[in-house]
Amino acid sequence: MTLAVAAAPIRRWRSPSALPGFGLSLGFAVFYLSLIVLIPLAALIIRPWSLGWSGFYDVMTSPRVAAALRLSFGGAAIGAGINTVFGLAIAWVLVRYRFPGKALLDALVDLPFALPTAVAGIALSALYAQNGWLGAPLAALGLKVAYTPLGVIVALTFIGLPFVVRTLQPVLADLGREHEEAAATLGATRLQAFLHVVMPALTPALVTGAALAFARAVGEYGSVVFIAGNLPMKSEIAPLLIIIKLEEFDYAGAAAIGVIMLAASFVILLLLNLLQNWAAKR
Amino acid sequence: MKREMSVFPSRVRAATDDPPLARIVLTFVAITFIALFLLLPLFTVFSEALAQGIAAALAALDETDAIAAIKLTLLVAAIAVPMNVVFGLAASWAVAKFDFCGKSFLVTLIDLPFSVSPVVSGLIYVLIFGLQGWFGATLRDWDFKVIFALPGIVLATMFVTFPFVARELVPLMTDQGRDEEEAAVSLGASGWSAFWRVTLPNIKWGLLYGVLLCNARAMGEFGAVSVVSGHIRGLTNTMPLHVEALYNDYQFVGAFAVASLLALLALVTLTLKSILEWRFADEIAASHRH
Numbered sequence: 001m002t003l004a005v006a007a008a009p010i011r012r013w014r015s016p017s018a019l020p021g022f023g024l025s026l027g028f029a030v031f032y033l034s035l036i037v038l039i040p041l042a043a044l045i046i047r048p049w050s051l052g053w054s055g056f057y058d059v060m061t062s063p064r065v066a067a068a069l070r071l072s073f074g075g076a077a078i079g080a081g082i083n084t085v086f087g088l089a090i091a092w093v094l095v096r097y098r099f100p101g102k103a104l105l106d107a108l109v110d111l112p113f114a115l116p117t118a119v120a121g122i123a124l125s126a127l128y129a130q131n132g133w134l135g136a137p138l139a140a141l142g143l144k145v146a147y148t149p150l151g152v153i154v155a156l157t158f159i160g161l162p163f164v165v166r167t168l169q170p171v172l173a174d175l176g177r178e179h180e181e182a183a184a185t186l187g188a189t190r191l192q193a194f195l196h197v198v199m200p201a202l203t204p205a206l207v208t209g210a211a212l213a214f215a216r217a218v219g220e221y222g223s224v225v226f227i228a229g230n231l232p233m234k235s236e237i238a239p240l241l242i243i244i245k246l247e248e249f250d251y252a253g254a255a256a257i258g259v260i261m262l263a264a265s266f267v268i269l270l271l272l273n274l275l276q277n278w279a280a281k282r
Numbered sequence: 283m284k285r286e287m288s289v290f291p292s293r294v295r296a297a298t299d300d301p302p303l304a305r306i307v308l309t310f311v312a313i314t315f316i317a318l319f320l321l322l323p324l325f326t327v328f329s330e331a332l333a334q335g336i337a338a339a340l341a342a343l344d345e346t347d348a349i350a351a352i353k354l355t356l357l358v359a360a361i362a363v364p365m366n367v368v369f370g371l372a373a374s375w376a377v378a379k380f381d382f383c384g385k386s387f388l389v390t391l392i393d394l395p396f397s398v399s400p401v402v403s404g405l406i407y408v409l410i411f412g413l414q415g416w417f418g419a420t421l422r423d424w425d426f427k428v429i430f431a432l433p434g435i436v437l438a439t440m441f442v443t444f445p446f447v448a449r450e451l452v453p454l455m456t457d458q459g460r461d462e463e464e465a466a467v468s469l470g471a472s473g474w475s476a477f478w479r480v481t482l483p484n485i486k487w488g489l490l491y492g493v494l495l496c497n498a499r500a501m502g503e504f505g506a507v508s509v510v511s512g513h514i515r516g517l518t519n520t521m522p523l524h525v526e527a528l529y530n531d532y533q534f535v536g537a538f539a540v541a542s543l544l545a546l547l548a549l550v551t552l553t554l555k556s557i558l559e560w561r562f563a564d565e566i567a568a569s570h571r572h
Contacts, residue, residue: 014382018464020473022380029373040406047409086315093312107556111320114548116502118522119541122529123323177298184297219399222504239401258402265397
């Protein structure tokens with residue numbers, strides 16, 4: 001099969017098929033993809049260059065934009081870190097243990113996917129406000145969550161959790177017990193078996209899940225704006241700054257921040273692909 | 283073979299079972315985390331909505347702007363979801379039933395909107411159709427509004443929900459191969475009748491699964507729609523935007539009442555999704571956990 005393809009003097013761009021509809025379906029798909037996704041994204045990438053390199057650089061390094069980017073990326077990283085720890089615990093419990101209500105718990109993990117972000121935003125905001133159910137006891141401890149960067153981290157943790165759990169679950173379920181059994185017969189404690197046998201096998205999925213949670217959190221808007229308080233330089237996230245720039249009719253400035261965020265998500269996607277290739281080869 | 287440990291074991295522990303204390307602590311941590319971070323916010327939505335009784339909550343829903351927002355949300359979903367279904371069917375037919383160059387590149391491009399921030403998803407249409415965008419001046423001369431009007435809201439919603447149906451159908455139809463359609467066509471069926479009578483019955487549950495997720499996102503989208511809507515009450519506010527407007531006006535009962543409708547939609551979606559995953563696991567794509 002491979003030989004035949006390699007030997008063919010002219011490679012056809014599609015192999016023959018008995019089924020009709022290739023031109024129509026591919027044509028429509030590419031047309032619609034270009035119209036809705038590709039051309040608009042091109043508009044985003046072209047726009048900031050009306051500022052020139054120096055203008056682009058000035059937007060990025062202006063203190064307010066730099067602070068917002070730091071908060072979005074930093075908050076997303078901390079949220080992803082929290083989710084890595086608790087997501088691993090949740091995935092482990094859901095795959096390995098049996099207890100009443102497990103199916104319900106499993107279904108609930110998808111809640112951040114399904115709950116509209118604005119709803120999550122006002123709910124978290126009410127919950128962590130000074131007089132809220134969680135905000136009041138935390139305030140008594142001297143911890144202010146709502147309207148501070150801490151609130152941003154809470155929201156980014158909320159929306160990132162399913163990515164880590166759902167990436168880990170299938171890998172953990174497919175992981176046979178043989179290696180752990182071997183470790184146990186060789187005298188390893190349960191903790192040693194976990195650290196030296198299970199963790200190395202889980203690491204690629206754990207990194208993938210954390211990266212997906214991070215990528216989602218960097219661009220997150222709806223669940224964050226209500227709880228963040230949006231103080232410039234303090235608790236203002238990058239997506240909100242895009243909206244503020246648009247309201248000031250600074251399209252190029254808004255597009256510049258948008259391009260940075262788009263570039264960041266592409267880099268993450270690329271690294272994930274490399275990671276998956278590397279994990280598949282191992 | 284699947285083996286699970288009970289949290290409270292009654293039998294002898296196997297070598298690969300965790301110590302009882304670890305089991306109890308881990309289970310406690312997992313349940314507490316989910317209860318605090320996921321369940322409590324959900325519960326807050328309903329409890330805040332009912333803070334002044336059910337009558338106040340219902341009154342907030344039976345109000346001109348709220349009804350307009352509900353109607354707009356339904357209208358936007360009714361346009362965006364079918365468009366993405368047609369695209370998903372076309373793209374997966376092309377990708378799954380034919381071999382051509384650039385196929386994996388096309389599949390990568392389909393997933394692109396998932397990695398774009400919602401705000402950026404709205405921004406791109408403002409850059410094209412906004413007053414200072416590519417076609418801004420032309421559209422103003424024609425007196426046709428895209429941004430701050432229905433077309434912009436529909437476009438932004440189509441963008442953010444773009445991959446849902448396709449990413450469900452492409453792996454499913456690729457798995458199913460093309461033998462059945464080829465048999466139908468060789469027996470004299472037209473392409474359309476092979477699609478309607480062979481393909482569609484095979485993919486109906488996967489399609490439903492994709493539509494379910496697509497619809498939930500279309501009705502709940504906030505960031506992208508917020509950029510293009512203009513926030514005109516009773517006119518361009520979808521339900522999530524109406525929630526924001528009420529909340530910023532300190533009308534908390536109203537905001538949480540509309541939010542509860544959206545939360546109910548999320549719960550119905552999750553329930554149907556779980557049922558589909560449990561009942562028709564073999565007939566929806568294996569990659570459904572994303």
